[in-house]
Amino acid sequence: MYKPGVDTIAAVSTPPGRAALSLIRLSGPESFNILKKIFKKGGKKAFPLPYSAYYGSVIDPSDDTVVDKVVLTTFVAPNSFTGENIVEISCHGNPIIVSKILAILFKNGVRPAEAGEFTRRAFINGKMDLLEVEATSQLLSASTLSQARLALNQLDGLPSRQVAGFHEKLINHLVQLEASLNFPEDAIEAIDEHKLARELKIIRDELRIFADNAKNGGIVAGGLKVALLGRPNSGKSSLMNYMLGKDRAIVTDVAGTTRDTLEESMQIGSIPIKIIDTAGLRDPGDKVEAIGIERTQKAIDEAVVLVGVFDGSQPVTVEDEEVLARLKAQNKPFICVRNKIDLIQKFDQEFFGDAVGVGISALTGTGLAGFIDELKQILDKNGLSDLESMVLLGAQQQNSLDKALAALDRACEGIGHIYQDMLAIELEEVVRELGRITGETVDVNTLDLIFERFCIGK
Numbered sequence: 478m479y480k481p482g483v484d485t486i487a488a489v490s491t492p493p494g495r496a497a498l499s500l501i502r503l504s505g506p507e508s509f510n511i512l513k514k515i516f517k518k519g520g521k522k523a524f525p526l527p528y529s530a531y532y533g534s535v536i537d538p539s540d541d542t543v544v545d546k547v548v549l550t551t552f553v554a555p556n557s558f559t560g561e562n563i564v565e566i567s568c569h570g571n572p573i574i575v576s577k578i579l580a581i582l583f584k585n586g587v588r589p590a591e592a593g594e595f596t597r598r599a600f601i602n603g604k605m606d607l608l609e610v611e612a613t614s615q616l617l618s619a620s621t622l623s624q625a626r627l628a629l630n631q632l633d634g635l636p637s638r639q640v641a642g643f644h645e646k647l648i649n650h651l652v653q654l655e656a657s658l659n660f661p662e663d664a665i666e667a668i669d670e671h672k673l674a675r676e677l678k679i680i681r682d683e684l685r686i687f688a689d690n691a692k693n694g695g696i697v698a699g700g701l702k703v704a705l706l707g708r709p710n711s712g713k714s715s716l717m718n719y720m721l722g723k724d725r726a727i728v729t730d731v732a733g734t735t736r737d738t739l740e741e742s743m744q745i746g747s748i749p750i751k752i753i754d755t756a757g758l759r760d761p762g763d764k765v766e767a768i769g770i771e772r773t774q775k776a777i778d779e780a781v782v783l784v785g786v787f788d789g790s791q792p793v794t795v796e797d798e799e800v801l802a803r804l805k806a807q808n809k810p811f812i813c814v815r816n817k818i819d820l821i822q823k824f825d826q827e828f829f830g831d832a833v834g835v836g837i838s839a840l841t842g843t844g845l846a847g848f849i850d851e852l853k854q855i856l857d858k859n860g861l862s863d864l865e866s867m868v869l870l871g872a873q874q875q876n877s878l879d880k881a882l883a884a885l886d887r888a889c890e891g892i893g894h895i896y897q898d899m900l901a902i903e904l905e906e907v908v909r910e911l912g913r914i915t916g917e918t919v920d921v922n923t924l925d926l927i928f929e930r931f932c933i934g935k
């Protein structure tokens with residue numbers, strides 16, 4: 478059973494295996510007392526001082542042997558990551574030494590930390606809210622610098638302040654509404670429903686922008702997928718290879734070379750992209766190709782932007798027409814690429830109609846810069862390059878945001894038609910769900926779900 482602030486916990490915060498150093502972290506009320514039993518320091522500096530480093534030896538009290546020479550760093554409550562007394566032990570990075578030190582700690586009143594328990598204590602002690610917890614989790618799992626930057630922005634607290642702002646404004650409205658409902662005789666000013674409707678709609682607009690920023694944050698954190706599609710031999714794999722700067726996909730003049738989808742990470746400007754090469758779209762020649770084409774549809778579904786690749790050295794075919802129709806039917810931004818402009822062009826220039834079309838050669842690289850530019854513009858237009866404003870939410874937080882928006886919509890639509898006590902119930906729900914995003918109102922089960930995604934030692 479979880480007991481915050483009662484137990485003193487410890488875990489290794491660095492990855493397992495041999496290294497120059499490993500870091501063992503302790504947090505809890507007894508951290509310093511326990512260290513006094515197992516650590517012999519050199520020098521005269523008093524122990525523990527806040528934010529101090531001590532050089533000395535870890536001793537096994539059962540037989541007084543020296544286990545390792547270490548450096549301790551101390552953080553005195555409440556000025557620490559968890560808000561508790563923290564000691565960090567930097568020892569030599571040998572798994573045998575690390576296990577021995579942990580074993581000594583566990584014999585002397587420390588218990589092993591659970592996954593995410595340090596961060597959970599930071600949350601419980603008011604050191605961070607759930608938006609910052611989510612940012613920490615995503616910072617640890619980020620695979621590109623821009624994803625890390627996105628998480629760091631959130632750690633600065635802007636999304637937290639935004640949600641707190643919505644929360645506060647709505648609570649004020651709710652309090653006035655409740656007061657006029659409960660004490661009508663006390664000459665409390667009657668609610669001006671027109672004014673309230675206007676103000677709620679402003680909050681709803683702001684909350685919708687916040688939701689869009691969260692949607693874009695989710696897309697960027699997951700790696701923004703761009704799928705290449707087109708008929709066989711149009712040059713999809715060649716284009717992917719050129720963009721990646723390496724021969725990732727097999728390229729041949731055999732139609733139907735790519736049979737499975739291939740996914741690779743790259744960056745366009747500062748935006749992390751996952752580029753997906755797909756099996757050429759046509760009537761499949763065999764079972765394998767048929768499965769490949771099914772996977773193409775999955776790639777189309779997952780992609781945020783689609784790129785149609787057409788062979789400019791050939792006249793338009795029925796398959797090209799099907800590809801264009803498919804691009805148009807997805808309700809997603811797309812770019813049409815006329816490839817092979819290094820060859821004599823037989824492709825009808827008018828074929829793309831209103832759609833964005835660019836000529837390139839995936840063989841020589843001609844026109845590639847223009848294509849990347851178009852791609853950037855699409856990302857800009859869809860708010861996907863503005864990392865500063867993006868928000869990262871966990872699944873539970875997203876669920877709460879959806880519920881908050883739905884209840885606020887009902888309140889905005891209902892005001893003037895529904896009883897004020899119904900309106901109050903909707904606003905209560907918005908306030909409760911917003912509180913769940915930051916963690917102001919949250920239940921233990923949800924916390925379990927949130928923190929179990931962390932590694933032990935964080």
Ligand SMILES: Nc1nc2c(ncn2[C@@H]2O[C@H](COP(=O)(O)OP(=O)(O)OP(=O)(O)O)[C@@H](O)[C@H]2O)c(=O)[nH]1
Pocket residue numbers: 707708709710711712713714715716727728729730731732733734735736755756757758816817818819820837838839840841
């Ligand atoms: N001249 C010229 N040839 C190209 C260009 N792009 C691709 N090719 C050639 O076209 C052929 C097919 O290229 P791929 O990249 O394999 O085409 P694909 O669309 O991936 O084909 P599938 O995997 O079969 O769907 C290969 O012989 C390439 O060398 C280009 O810009 N210019």
Ligand SMILES: [Mg+2]
Pocket residue numbers: 713714715726727728734735754755757
């Ligand atoms: Mg291919």
